[in-house]
């Protein structure tokens with residue numbers, strides 16, 4: 001890193017001086033002599049200048065020796081976490097459709113810690129140029145084994161040479177990515193000598209031309225000299241690349257689909273309120289909101305049954321009915337250890353003032369679709385409460401002072417050939433109990449609204465709703481005397 | 488504005504979209520997944536950008552990338568995913584990028600379960616990743632606030648160029664309540680003084696958190712601390728209920744504060760002078776306000792779904808060593824009766 005070091009043959013796309021680096025040697029790079037990063041920086045800089053895309057380029061500066069690419073390359077820069085460059089580049093490329101994202105990464109970064117991000121970005125076909133420096137070692141941290149280290153190669157962590165029985169084999173990134181459908185361009189080149197660099201230069205340009213045209217994912221791997229870590233001189237490292245690395249990592253253009261690939265153009269974001277109001281259906285589906293009514297005594301309704309019986313949607317419909325009446329409401333689906341065990345329940349709170357806890361341990365009303373739910377929640381119902389349950393659950397001794405009303409909900413639904421509408425029959429029965437301060441019309445409207453996506457089912461469900469409410473009326477009439485005695 | 492019944496997780500997306508959020512990156516995890524689902528449904532309808540990332544690490548790094556371009560960006564997750572996001576969050580804090588992260592807290596440690604907990608308090612309020620940094624943390628306690636505070640979070644994120652975390656839980660995410668839709672929709676503009684957008688104007692810009700020079704690094708750290716101090720002075724938000732004559736003050740945030748409020752009502756009916764102090768911002772923590780309360784001689788009970796993480800902050804703020812605690816952690820909500828029992832013990 002001598003102060004008099006200069007970039008040979010001009011410096012298109014590269015800053016004249018490197019003030020971001022600081023220090024005295026303002027035109028010298030921080031790279032070791034003979035390092036491949038310097039060569040590749042120059043190839044990229046020239047290509048961005050010649051293709052006139054410097055303004056559009058954003059380079060990911062990875063963890064590794066090239067973390068300071070921003071000292072040199074004259075375009076936008078983002079420094080990123082170890083291995084995450086393709087994810088960061090995805091964010092940039094999605095947010096800014098015209099940006100050209102360049103993910104510049106070493107082999108530890110790309111093929112080890114960031115392998116997942118590498119493969120997934122490639123598989124999504126992100127608009128992204130990946131430039132992969134394969135120097136067969138971790139450079140910056142002192143020459144540990146990389147996924148690309150050759151068999152037998154001595155590194156800081158393979159002091160006896162890489163032994164495949166302990167560490168597996170060198171990973172071939174081009175070949176791996178070539179199994180994916182989305183990438184547009186994949187090539188492996190080398191930076192070992194002038195002839196190779198000329199081909200590498202072409203590959204850089206091909207990749208960036210594809211990016212300029214927004215055509216998708218490109219991947220170029222560069223076999224790259226790291227004389228410092230490999231403890232080799234210029235000739236030695238050239239020979240290492242040409243004779244050993246190339247044997248393991250054959251140079252090849254794996255694919256070039258740039259002629260068939262269509263540009264990826266994403267439409268601009270729409271921030272208008274009108275569009276948001278439309279997609280959220282604000283005009284069509286809204287109520288004026290709740291208003292305080294301190295004369296209304298809050299009601300807590302617990303609805304419980306097997307999954308698939310429509311317990312949760314009945315709760316939502318109840319909440320909707322109460323809400324359209326101007327009440328404060330909350331609906332909460334309880335999930336406990338039994339969530340996957342086939343039972344489900346929800347709590348609906350209806351109130352004349354803002355609601356405290358949306359989950360209550362003492363419901364006023366229990367709607368139980370089956371025996372286990374009845375047994376589990378009935379003891380929680382306080383005096384003056386009501387239990388509605390399906391007749392199929394059998395006889396049940398209600399707690400003191402609790403009105404208990406069996407409803408043949410399943411039978412009603414089955415009678416109409418719609419077993420799954422058991423919740424509609426129960427909903428009808430609940431409407432009849434009257435204590436909720438919700439009109440029948442509000443119940444029916446909420447029911448119809450819950451079938452907004454299947455309007456054909458509305459008439460049948462209204463019929464079942466009616467049968468449910470009739471059944472409740474009959475039962476309430478008969479049971480009232482019993483309840484009074486029990487109290 | 489008209490209202491609809493909406494689930495908390497959906498309200499987050501509504502708030503984000505009216506706040507001009509342009510990109511969502513996420514990864515599935517219960518009980519936060521509905522945020523991802525809603526984003527995948529609604530974002531593309533208006534040309535906003537949605538990607539299901541390959542992991543939470545990837546998601547937060549996509550956030551980092553899109554935030555670098557100056558756009559409004561959102562991600563959402565829960566405990567195990569939040570742990571993975573810490574890497575990205577410290578980079579975002581270090582590079583001073585704005586973004587909003589929603590944490591629908593579930594029970595832990597490890598895989599835990601999907602019931603509600605508030606045990607991510609430390610990892611989001613105290614930093615969580617490496618280095619000296621803070622997130623702003625907002626704790627909604629209703630579906631309305633899931634929307635409103637998400638909107639506010641974007642404003643704060645851009646005002647301070649800092650990550651803002653919405654700390655909620657599975658109950659707030661899944662419960663349905665009335666939501667008044669936002670009155671306005673925000674059209675964001677890009678601040679080209681720092682963003683890197685891939686255009687001529689921003690070509691000289693650099694987003695980074697690396698600084699090799701020790702004294703420059705320290706200077707940057709001091710600058711961050713100055714910013715956090717300004718946040719402490721200006722952004723504290725809290726709510727009180729019946730604290731005027733309270734001898735016992737329940738301190739509680741998020742869903743627990745809803746239960747605590749019911750307890751205050753019940754206690755008052757029994758003639759007990761109980762009030763509620765509810766921090767809405769957890770960072771900045773309303774220390775000054777709690778200290779003023781402590782000076783009136785009242786007793787504090789911290790009500791939280793963890794092992795007393797916020798209690799530590801109450802102790803620090805008030806200088807009271809014996810702040811009582813009622814807590815559940817394992818997926819259960821705190822029971823009204825348990826708080827009542829403690830109140831009677833303390834009274």
Ligand SMILES: Cc1ncc(C[n+]2csc(CCOP(=O)(O)OP(=O)(O)O)c2C)c(N)n1
Nearest residue numbers: 063064065082106107108109137138139140
């Ligand atoms: C999460 C994390 N782990 C480890 C490191 C330490 N680290 C810095 S550079 C580096 C190696 C990078 O090697 P490579 O990608 O091969 O690039 P090179 O240095 O060879 O150019 C490592 C492990 C880090 N910065 N972050």
